[in-house]
Amino acid sequence: MSRLGSLGARLYRGEAGYDFVGKRFLWYGVSVLITIIAIAGFMIRGLNMGIEFEGGAVFTTPSSQTSVEEAREVAEEVSGHQAIVQELGNDKLRIQVASVETQQADEVRAALAEELGVDQQRINNQLVGPSWGEHIANKAWQGLGIFMVLVVIYLAIAFEWRMAMAALIALIHDLTITVGVYTIVGFEVTPGTVIGLLTILGYSLYDTVVVFDGLKESTKGITKQTAFTYREAANRSLNGTLVRSINTSVVALLPVAGLLFIGGGVLGGGMLNDIALSLFVGLAAGAYSSIFIATPLVVDFKERDPAIQAHNKRVAARRAADARAAARGEKAPARHEDERGGAAADDEDAEPADEPRAPEPAAQGAAGPPRAPGRRQQPVSRQRGRGRPSGSRGGRSGGKRR
């Protein structure tokens, strides 16, 4: 933990980090490749739709000595349709018969019960009308559409439209990857899968929202200073929220892994497994996309904004000036002042309600705004300057408030 903890601290301070934004085209490339594979898989192999979408009957028998072959023969003979028999754990059988009518299903069940020598009541069956799966699928599409519209509107209000668009793209990306995994591996698609897929909507965005929240906070008033560009700020913010983002993803994945383990291992399939499988794939994709795709996309969108472009130029000009000054052997203390003052000002208008008595600028500045990667060389002086007032001041004001 301590190693992780100090890594977390270094990430937080921007002393360590990965240049997510700078290397974004690599990851865009990876994602585009995965998406193409997913779409190709979808086109070529299609999805393996379960009986729930095609209509028919599924029987699950209790443990017995009956072999897969025998069960298939019985089911096919009685129903007159092809039967697919799978063996579940503990000698249980799962028998699927396509396009069976109500009456026939009862007959098949009775025949199976006789073959197995068990009471009819002990054979579970599920009979699905042909329109049911279509109905579920339609509703799922409908839900997907409604949700996407609502969430884009909400995120556009809570953050801004560029973030909303990036989140939407990341979401579609996650869904595509999940569907792609299903086409390529050939997992069966059941209503459970659809439930899982729809849950990804909310969950994948949870992570994205956590990252965006940090991004929004750390780039507020970015144009009021010239120490670093939006891109740098975004990358730092991303590294700062990295631990949080990974932890939330891992913690979200763990219960799903428990479901998957039990659903697949103990029950040998079924709804638990189906929900968990699509959730697991989708959550993993979501964790990846919120870091590697969503935030870099926001940067790309942002850099089309004239205000940000102008700001980038100002930063470049400032850096050129600093470089010249450094070349002349002069230190540039003004730069410090400027950065700190600017950041503090930003932060104050960011959170007026939360901090009724705004603490001194240094304390505020320390909490939020990022430092450019280049700052790393001189942390000590900065630390001294800030640590002292923020420690004492923060301590007292905290005690007073609560």
Next chain:
Amino acid sequence: MAAPKTGRRSQGSHGRTWRPLLLILTAIAALTGGMFLSGHTTPRLGIDLAGGTSITLEAKTQPGSENAINSTNMDTAVNIIERRVNGLGVQEAEVQTQGDRHIIVNIPKGTDQKTAREQVGTTARLFFRPVLTYEVNEPPAPSPSPSESGDKDKGSGDKDKGDDASGSPSPSETASDEASPGDDATEQGRALSEGLAQADDSPSPPASSPPAETPQPPAEQAPTGQIPADVQKKLDGLDCSDPEERTKIGENAKPTDTVVACDTDGAYKYALGPAEVEGTDVDDASATYDAQQGSGWIVQLEFSDKGSDKFADVTGKLAAQAPPNNQFAIELDGEVVSAPSVDESITGGRAQISGSFNQESAEELANVLSYGALPLSFEESEVTTVSPALGDQQLEAGLIAGAVGLALVIIYLVAYYRGLALVAVVSLMVSGALTYTIMSLLGPGIGFALNLPAVCGAIVAIGITADSFIVYFERIRDEIREGRTLRPAVERGWPRARRTILVSDFVSFLAAAVLFSVTVGKVQGFAFTLGLTTLLDVVVVFLFTKPVMTILARKRFFADGHPWSGLDPRRLGARPPLRGRPRRVAAAGPVNPKEV
């Protein structure tokens, strides 16, 4: 160190900190109390966990009555299905609408599921129609029992009947004693005369036989009365040996149409005039064994006053016709159950249906008829039968999965957050207690049943709930890394964590709400649990986790950054503040960068 300084001040804020805690503890106590008082100490289990049969019915759109699928008709249908199912002695069956066109019928284990299923799907539109002609169907088919015909939904959708059909078996209030035929000049009356006019051409020698209707085996080829050419053509094209065609033919027929129909075993096909008397005119029906005339099990009908007048009137007219036009077809859901000939006007408001009934099928038909016809026809979209053994097993698997998931989360949290994990675990327990009690109370409250997807949703929710704590913990740790001591870190980290939690929980809740509103059945259970737990997550974080953190920040274990507290500034790589926490942390300062 800091304690004496802030001791006085924190006295005042004590109440503020404890108030939310008291609130949430009171809420838990109240919910638990309510749970025990109401006697529902466990959540009601769904069919897939308790065992039983779950039937999803979908209302079918009928051409010409697209608006028939509305909430009034759906409610009526639910009412009728409920009474039918319970009329069979099936205990605790529940019938509810879901979405705008689905009805879910849950039949618990241990009841006669097969019968119940047949009852549920039967539309039970009963018509008495005059027989225009009949023919022998060429390839004779095996004969299913009459009641089985009810499985296939058919009959015409006629929304006006919805309200009538829901009427209880008691005599209808509108029934009057007026006997004059003039008063009965309803549409049916007019239809009757039309129907009879068509049949009038054939000679009509009155026959005589017992007053009650008796089934008369039709002759090989009945003389063809005057029937419309298109009906004759339809009749010729009809193949009653195909069960599918048999049910389809009656599907869109209106009571006022001249129709063709098959009998239930597909041996004969009929051309039938417009309906003279309908199922809504039937007050009560019962199954009896007819020992006297040896017709076996029969269903006795008792008409309402109005119905009996109509019936007497019609039978009187029919009796005057020549065979086969003196026959009356009793058509149930588009199939002719029996077609007795009538010899004289039947008064007294009683009739009987005889056919190849056994006790069971007669009782089923009587049950269906006495509760009236469904205002809509339904199709079985999904039928799931789960044996109690599998239900137990699934419940167990769900609980194990939950335990495994929870254990994994706790291990991870302890490994990463150490002492803070305690806060997270207790918060999860609070959240779990709230979820459990609310679910238990919602069982009787709104009919919430915990099914497998709902269990799954609750397990997935462990992650969502724990995520909120992580967001807050990480905020606090960030603040500590800035060099703050714990108490200000807890307070300063909160507003920002709060915003993140609210925004992301809102997105989760939105997903759950959309999922809940557009789906039916199992998916709804999942969405409901997810939405509920997301809401409770916000409640718990605000009213429990935050106040607890505030209180714990006063404890030395956490405030001093004990290595096991998860808040050790050295481990977090905090910048050493030079004041505020003098000795310990300052001493730790130099070690900081190298400390591993």
